[in-house]
Amino acid sequence: MEITWLGTAGFIIKSNQREFAFDPFLSRGNGKKSPFSKDSFANTEAIYVGHGHFDHTFDIPEIMAHSEAHVFAPGLTGLFLKARGVRSSKMLLADSKEYLNKELKMRAFHSSHVRFDWPLVSSTVRRCGVSGCLHTLKLGVGYPKGLVQTYMFEDRGKKILFISSAGCTQKELKMYRELEIDFLLAPLQGHSRIQELVAEHIRIIQPKVVIPHHHDDFYPPLSQEISVDEFRDQLKRVQFSGDLIEIGLFESAQI
Numbered sequence: 001m002e003i004t005w006l007g008t009a010g011f012i013i014k015s016n017q018r019e020f021a022f023d024p025f026l027s028r029g030n031g032k033k034s035p036f037s038k039d040s041f042a043n044t045e046a047i048y049v050g051h052g053h054f055d056h057t058f059d060i061p062e063i064m065a066h067s068e069a070h071v072f073a074p075g076l077t078g079l080f081l082k083a084r085g086v087r088s089s090k091m092l093l094a095d096s097k098e099y100l101n102k103e104l105k106m107r108a109f110h111s112s113h114v115r116f117d118w119p120l121v122s123s124t125v126r127r128c129g130v131s132g133c134l135h136t137l138k139l140g141v142g143y144p145k146g147l148v149q150t151y152m153f154e155d156r157g158k159k160i161l162f163i164s165s166a167g168c169t170q171k172e173l174k175m176y177r178e179l180e181i182d183f184l185l186a187p188l189q190g191h192s193r194i195q196e197l198v199a200e201h202i203r204i205i206q207p208k209v210v211i212p213h214h215h216d217d218f219y220p221p222l223s224q225e226i227s228v229d230e231f232r233d234q235l236k237r238v239q240f241s242g243d244l245i246e247i248g249l250f251e252s253a254q255i
């Protein structure tokens with residue numbers, strides 16, 4: 001399986017001769033320019049959307065204007081994407097009751113968004129200033145998060161879990177542990193102690209391999225780079241015995 005990190009929570013995955021994507025975000029504002037474009041999705045069969053925030057959905061209408069892919073999204077996010085021009089015939093509800101793709105054994109699970117804590121909010125406000133805060137507010141109103149989903153699929157008997165935001169409840173974490181996850185795509189963003197928080201999730205889920213994402217400076221000054229080294233230290237602290245694979249920004253890995 002080839003996995004390409006697009007930055008933020010975005011991935012293109014090639015698995016079982018199929019190609020699909022999670023949460024592609026290419027615009028990146030003042031952030032490092034993406035080498036990917038709408039043309040990068042010519043062979044993508046499906047886009048799975050974790051939640052409605054701008055850094056997960058902003059570019060999907062543009063990508064879909066040139067693509068025959070289907071988009072799987074939770075209800076409100078699907079409505080917003082349709083309102084922004086994605087054809088109704090291409091939009092599908094990411095329902096948690098059945099496989100979204102039988103061959104990939106793709107399933108969706110209801111999840112939650114990480115709660116932005118006060119130290120994170122105050123440091124973000126300091127970086128953004130008044131005009132930046134107004135811009136952020138507009139993005140917040142224009143791109144509501146709606147329901148949050150995680151997705152799990154299988155590749156040659158391995159289970160891969162994609163989490164779009166680190167807000168999993170204890171009940172959900174325990175359910176993932178019972179599913180015996182092989183590869184966990186774990187988002188490092190949205191809290192001043194995000195590495196500690198996600199390491200705690202990993203202590204419970206116990207995947208064999210963790211692949212961090214969303215830790216890039218994807219939309220400065222709203223965003224900041226998050227240290228993966230600090231995440232490694234936190235994984236040691238919780239005595240995680242699996243592996244961490246760090247995929248460089250815009251790079252691919254074979255797993």
Ligand SMILES: [Zn+2]
Pocket residue numbers: 051053113145165
């Ligand atoms: Zn979000």
